[in-house]
Amino acid sequence: MIIDTHSHLNMDEFKEDLFDVLKRAKEHDVNRILVIGMDEPSNHRAIALAHENEMLYATVGVHPGYVDHATTHHLKDLLKKDKVVAIGECGLDFYWETNNKELQIKVFQEQIQLALETGLPLVIHTRNSFEEAYQCLLPYQGKVTGVFHCFSSDLQDAKRAIQLGFMIGIDGPVTFKNNKLLHELVRDIDLSNILVETDSPYLTPHPYRGKRNEPGYVRFVVEKIAEIKEMTVEEVIEITTQNAIHLFKLGGNTR
Ligand code: NI
Numbered sequence: 001m002i003i004d005t006h007s008h009l010n011m012d013e014f015k016e017d018l019f020d021v022l023k024r025a026k027e028h029d030v031n032r033i034l035v036i037g038m039d040e041p042s043n044h045r046a047i048a049l050a051h052e053n054e055m056l057y058a059t060v061g062v063h064p065g066y067v068d069h070a071t072t073h074h075l076k077d078l079l080k081k082d083k084v085v086a087i088g089e090c091g092l093d094f095y096w097e098t099n100n101k102e103l104q105i106k107v108f109q110e111q112i113q114l115a116l117e118t119g120l121p122l123v124i125h126t127r128n129s130f131e132e133a134y135q136c137l138l139p140y141q142g143k144v145t146g147v148f149h150c151f152s153s154d155l156q157d158a159k160r161a162i163q164l165g166f167m168i169g170i171d172g173p174v175t176f177k178n179n180k181l182l183h184e185l186v187r188d189i190d191l192s193n194i195l196v197e198t199d200s201p202y203l204t205p206h207p208y209r210g211k212r213n214e215p216g217y218v219r220f221v222v223e224k225i226a227e228i229k230e231m232t233v234e235e236v237i238e239i240t241t242q243n244a245i246h247l248f249k250l251g252g253n254t255r
Pocket of ligand 1: 006008
């Protein structure tokens with residue numbers, strides 16, 4: 001069984017054909033999927049989906065791209081709901097928006113505090129902001145955990161993230177031929193630190209690049225990791241699935 005640890009099945013892109021998307025996921029052995037919230041409506045939708053579908057789990061948070069419109073006030077209640085397994089996605093994005101850095105940092109810190117209070121892991125988004133996010137987390141080393149989703153910094157930073165107690169999320173871009181830096185990173189860090197994700201509907205892997213991404217395609221990420229690390233696909237599935245079960249405390253049957 002493969003787990004897609006990062007999807008946005010709560011977005012309108014999946015409104016029409018979610019049933020078929022989940023059916024195709026199962027055909028690729030993807031039997032558990034995390035649905036990631038980004039603001040209040042998408043958090044509620046993630047939870048509703050998780051309650052309707054056995055395969056789905058939810059995370060709730062405020063994404064750095066939404067901090068101008070959303071607050072963290074609603075999170076405390078939602079974090080108590082059944083099948084909510086993490087806080088996020090949250091973090092810092094200094095690629096799309098640099099005029100509200102202080103607000104982004106404040107909202108991220110509020111969610112780090114929620115992680116401390118609840119013991120839930122953080123699903124972290126960074127873009128051009130690894131250093132700042134790292135500095136926010138450093139005081140809580142050993143007290144909070146989670147994943148740097150869709151890791152986009154270099155090997156050095158990946159090692160610092162791991163040292164901090166975090167996992168590294170690997171997505172579709174690893175399947176792109178020219179992504180040598182990411183290939184090296186995957187080769188050089190231990191598989192015990194890697195989670196596989198799609199970020200559906202974004203970041204579609206080769207050979208479907210340009211189309212809508214969906215959780216079943218996480219299999220292409222797994223296959224590429226196996227190729228880079230010269231391991232079997234089965235070994236990569238076994239270890240990354242255990243990593244996800246352990247981090248998000250998914251429990252139960254893994255078959
Ligand atoms: Ni995402």
